[in-house]
Amino acid sequence: MLGVFSSSIVAPPDELVAAGCRTPSPKITAEALMKRFTQRYPSAVSIQVGDQVQLAYTHHSESPLQPRSFAVKDEIFCLFEGVLDNLGSLKQQYGLGKSANEVVLVIEAYKALRDRAPYPPSHVVGHLSGNFAFIVFDKSTSNLFVASDQFGKVPLSWGITADGCVAFADDAELLKGACGKSLASFPQGCFFSTAVGELISFENPKNKITAVPAPEEEIWGATFKVEGPAVLAFTK
Numbered sequence: 001m002l003g004v005f006s007s008s009i010v011a012p013p014d015e016l017v018a019a020g021c022r023t024p025s026p027k028i029t030a031e032a033l034m035k036r037f038t039q040r041y042p043s044a045v046s047i048q049v050g051d052q053v054q055l056a057y058t059h060h061s062e063s064p065l066q067p068r069s070f071a072v073k074d075e076i077f078c079l080f081e082g083v084l085d086n087l088g089s090l091k092q093q094y095g096l097g098k099s100a101n102e103v104v105l106v107i108e109a110y111k112a113l114r115d116r117a118p119y120p121p122s123h124v125v126g127h128l129s130g131n132f133a134f135i136v137f138d139k140s141t142s143n144l145f146v147a148s149d150q151f152g153k154v155p156l157s158w159g160i161t162a163d164g165c166v167a168f169a170d171d172a173e174l175l176k177g178a179c180g181k182s183l184a185s186f187p188q189g190c191f192f193s194t195a196v197g198e199l200i201s202f203e204n205p206k207n208k209i210t211a212v213p214a215p216e217e218e219i220w221g222a223t224f225k226v227e228g229p230a231v232l233a234f235t236k
Contacts, residue, residue: 001068001079002037002169003135003146004030004161006052010144010194012160012182015211019221020160020182022213027162030054033178040174045070047077053137055079066131066154068170069103075139078107081170082132082154090127102132110136110145121145122205125191133186135168144194150203152188159183172219181221184211189226201226 020027028036034054038044044058047070057068057079068081080103084090091100094108106128113124131153136145146168148156157172159179168186169175175183186192189203199209207228214220 001057001070001081001135002034002055002167002171002174003079003137004034004054004165004167005137005144006030007164007166009052009137009142010166012164012166013158013199013211015222015224016158016160016179016182016184019184019211019213020180023181023216023221025180026177027160027180027182028178029163030161030165030167031163033161033167033174036177037174047072049077049137049139052142053077053139055135055137069101071103071107073104073107074111076107076110077137077139078103078110078134080106080132080134082130082134082149084128084130084132086127086129103134106134106136110138114138114141114143120205121191121193121196122200122202125202133170141195145191146186146193147191147202148186148188150189152185156186157183158186176219184214184220184222184224187224187226190224199224204228 037056041058041060044056046056057070066082084102125147133148133154133156155170157175158168159175160182190201192199207226209226211222211224214223
C-alpha cells in the first residue's frame with residue numbers, strides 16, 4: 001500500500017529532512033513515485049483525493065495473514081494491512097454488523113475518536129490487538145492518521161519525495177528509490193496524527209520519541225526510538 005501527501009497536509013518531519021541532508025541521494029517526485037507503483041503493479045487501484053493526496057494498493061504478493069484492504073466512508077479514506085485479533089469484540093463495541101472487516105472498523109474507530117471519544121488517541125489505538133498498519137485520511141478535516149502495531153509485524157516506512165511530499169508504504173525498497181536517505185521505518189507501537197501534530201507511542205504516550213541517525217550502510221537515514229521505561233498506557 002502507498003499513501004502520498006503534500007506538504008499542505010503534513011509537514012515533512014525535520015528528522016527525515018536532516019537525514020536526507022546528511023547523505024544526499026537521488027529522489028523522485030510524488031507523481032513519479034505513484035506512476036512507478038502503478039507500473040510495477042498493473043492491477044493496483046489508485047485514488048486521487050483532491051490535489052494533495054494520492055492513495056494506492058494492490059493484492060499482488062499479498063500474504064493471507066496480512067491482507068490489504070481499502071474503504072471510504074463519509075469522506076474518510078483508509079488503507080489497512082493486516083488482521084485484528086479482537087475484531088469481534090471491537091465490532092460489538094462500535095456497533096458494527098457481523099460483515100464489517102478491519103478497514104471498516106478502523107474508519108468507525110477514527111470517527112468515534114474525532115467526534116465523540118472521551119479517550120485520547122493512544123487509548124483508542126492501543127485497544128487494537130493484532131498485526132496491522134493503516135493510513136487514514138479525513139478529507140473533511142484534512143487530518144492524516146497513521147499507525148503501526150506494537151510489534152511492527154506489518155512493515156511500514158515513511159519518507160520525503162523530491163517535491164517535499166510525505167509518503168508512507170509497506171515496501172521500503174519502493175520508497176528508497178523515491179526518497180533517498182530521507183527515509184525511516186515507521187516506529188512500531190506508534191501513531192502519527194496531523195491533528196496532534198507529532199509522532200506518539202500509543203503504548204507510552206508520555207515518552208519522548210527521538211530520531212537517531214542510521215549508519216551509512218543501512219537503507220534508512222534515521223531510526224525512531226521511544227525513550228524511557230515501558231508503561232502500557234491503554235491497560236491503565
